[in-house]
Amino acid sequence: MILLGHNGAGKSTFINYLLGFYTKMEDHPFLREFEPHLPKIEKKDIGYAPEAALLDLNMSAGDYFKMISILRGVENYDSTELLRRVALKVDPDTPIKKYSKGMKQRLLLAVALLGEPTTLVLDEPTSGLDPFGREEIETLLISLKEKHRFIISTHSLELAMALEEEIWILREGKIEFKGYVSDISELKRLLFKFRPERIR
Amino acid sequence: MKEILAVSLFFSKSLLKERATAIFVILAVVMIAIALGLSDINIARRFKLLEDVLLTSQMFLLHIAALFYAFEFLQKERTLGLFVLPLSAGMSRGRYLVSKFITLTIMVMSIFFSFLALDAVILYFIEKEITYMLFWQLFLYALSALVLGFSIIFFSNLVSLMNSVIYAVALFFIGNGLDEFYIYAKHISKDALMQYIASLLFYTVPNYSIFDKQAEVVNRAYISTEQFYLYPVLYFFALLFLIFSASYLKYRTKVLRFGE
Numbered sequence: 523m524i525l526l527g528h529n530g531a532g533k534s535t536f537i538n539y540l541l542g543f544y545t546k547m548e549d550h551p552f553l554r555e556f557e558p559h560l561p562k563i564e565k566k567d568i569g570y571a572p573e574a575a576l577l578d579l580n581m582s583a584g585d586y587f588k589m590i591s592i593l594r595g596v597e598n599y600d601s602t603e604l605l606r607r608v609a610l611k612v613d614p615d616t617p618i619k620k621y622s623k624g625m626k627q628r629l630l631l632a633v634a635l636l637g638e639p640t641t642l643v644l645d646e647p648t649s650g651l652d653p654f655g656r657e658e659i660e661t662l663l664i665s666l667k668e669k670h671r672f673i674i675s676t677h678s679l680e681l682a683m684a685l686e687e688e689i690w691i692l693r694e695g696k697i698e699f700k701g702y703v704s705d706i707s708e709l710k711r712l713l714f715k716f717r718p719e720r721i722r
Numbered sequence: 723m724k725e726i727l728a729v730s731l732f733f734s735k736s737l738l739k740e741r742a743t744a745i746f747v748i749l750a751v752v753m754i755a756i757a758l759g760l761s762d763i764n765i766a767r768r769f770k771l772l773e774d775v776l777l778t779s780q781m782f783l784l785h786i787a788a789l790f791y792a793f794e795f796l797q798k799e800r801t802l803g804l805f806v807l808p809l810s811a812g813m814s815r816g817r818y819l820v821s822k823f824i825t826l827t828i829m830v831m832s833i834f835f836s837f838l839a840l841d842a843v844i845l846y847f848i849e850k851e852i853t854y855m856l857f858w859q860l861f862l863y864a865l866s867a868l869v870l871g872f873s874i875i876f877f878s879n880l881v882s883l884m885n886s887v888i889y890a891v892a893l894f895f896i897g898n899g900l901d902e903f904y905i906y907a908k909h910i911s912k913d914a915l916m917q918y919i920a921s922l923l924f925y926t927v928p929n930y931s932i933f934d935k936q937a938e939v940v941n942r943a944y945i946s947t948e949q950f951y952l953y954p955v956l957y958f959f960a961l962l963f964l965i966f967s968a969s970y971l972k973y974r975t976k977v978l979r980f981g982e
Contacts, residue, residue, distance in 0.1 A: 578804065
C-alpha cells in the first residue's frame with residue numbers, strides 16, 4: 523500500500539491511526555474516513571520506521587536492536603548482519619550522534635527488519651535526504667519488496683511505481699483513489715486530478 | 723515484565739549519558755567538602771552541622787535530579803517520540819507507562835545510591851560509626867523526590883510540559899508546609915474555615931513533610947518507628963498507586979503526538 527497525496531492529506535495520520543496512536547474517533551477529523559479502510563495487521567507483524575529525526579542520539583544501533591528484539595520476542599539476531607542488510611558500515615556500538623541523516627534512516631530500516639516482520643510501515647522514508655541518499659534508500663527498499671509487504675507514505679512517484687504495491691491517493695483526509703497504475707505519467711495525472719482546491 | 727525492563731533500561735541508559743548525571747555527583751562532592759569545612763563547629767552536638775549541611779544539600783540535589791530527569795525524559799518523548807518504537811512493536815500503553823515510572827525510579831535511585839556511598843565513607847571516617855538514621859533520611863528524601871517526578875509525569879498527561887513542572891513544584895512547596903499548617907489549623911487557629919482548608923489539602927496535596935525527619939535525625943531526637951520507617955514508605959506506595967492509576971486512566975485514551 524503506497525500512500526500518496528499533498529502535505530496535510532492525512533498520510534501520517536493514517537499510519538499513526540494504524541499504529542494505535544489515536545484511540546477515539548474524535549481525536550482527529552480524518553479518522554472516520556480512514557476507519558473502514560484500515561488493514562487488520564497484528565502489531566507483532568509490523569516493522570515500523572518513523573522519520574530519521576526521531577532517534578535518540580545518546581544511544582547506538584546495538585541499544586535499539588536489544589530493546590526491539592525483546593519487545594518483538596526475537597531471541598536470536600545478528601546486529602552486524604542487520605546493519606549489513608541495510609548497507610550500514612558502522613560498529614553496532616557507535617553512538618547515533620555520529621550518524622548522517624541517511625545512516626539514521628538506514629538504521630531505522632534495520633530496526634524495522636528485526637524479526638522479519640511481514641509488513642514494513644514507513645513514514646516518508648526519504649524525507650529530507652539529498653538526491654544521493656534518497657536513491658540509496660529507494661534502492662534498498664526495492665530490494666526488500668520480495669520478502670515484505672509495504673505500507674509507505676511518500677512523495678516519490680518513482681519509488682511508488684518501483685514497489686509495485688497498490689496505490690492510495692489521499693486528499694484532505696479522504697481516500698480518493700485505490701488501485702494499480704501502469705506508468706508514472708498516469709500516476710502524475712491522477713495526483714494532479716486529486717489535488718486539493720487550495721493548490722489549484 | 724521483560725518488556726518493561728527492556729524499555730526502562732533503554733531510557734535510563736540514555737538519561738545516564740546526560741552530562742547532568744555527573745554534575746549532580748560532582749555537586750554532591752563539593753557540598754561534602756563544604757560540610758567537612760564546617761565539621762569542627764559544634765552546635766548542640768558534635769557533627770550536627772556537618773550532617774545538617776550534607777542532608778540539606780543532598781535533599782536539594784535529589785529533588786533537582788528528579789525534576790531534571792522527568793523533564794528531560796518527557797521533553798524527549800514529545801520531540802523524539804520515544805513511545806513510537808515500543809508501542810509500534812506491540813507494547814501496551816499500560817506497560818509503557820509503567821516503564822516511564824520505572825525509568826524515573828532508576829535515575830533517582832542511582833543518584834541516591836551514589837550519594838549514599840559517598841556519605842557512608844566520609845561519615846564513617848569522621849564520626850567512627852555507621853549513621854543509619856542519616857542514610858534512612860536520605861532514602862526518604864529520594865522517595866519524596868520520586869513523588870515530585872511522578873507528579874510531573876502525571877500532570878504532563880493533562881497540560882503542557884512546562885506547566886506540569888510548575889504545578890508539581892507548587893504542590894511540592896505547599897506539601898512541605900502541610901504539617902505546620904495542620905497544627906496551626908487544628909490547635910492554634912481552631913477556625914472552622916481553616917480546618918476545612920486543612921482537610922481539603924489533606925486529601926488533595928501530597929504531604930511531603932512526611933518524608934522529612936531531618937531535625938530529629940541530626941539532633942538524635944526520638945522518632946517513633948512508625949513515623950520514621952513505616953508511614954513514609956506506606957504513604958509513598960499509596961501515592962504511587964494513586965498517581966499511576968490517574969495517569970493510566972488518561973494515558974490509555976490520550977492522542978500520542980510526537981515531533982512537536
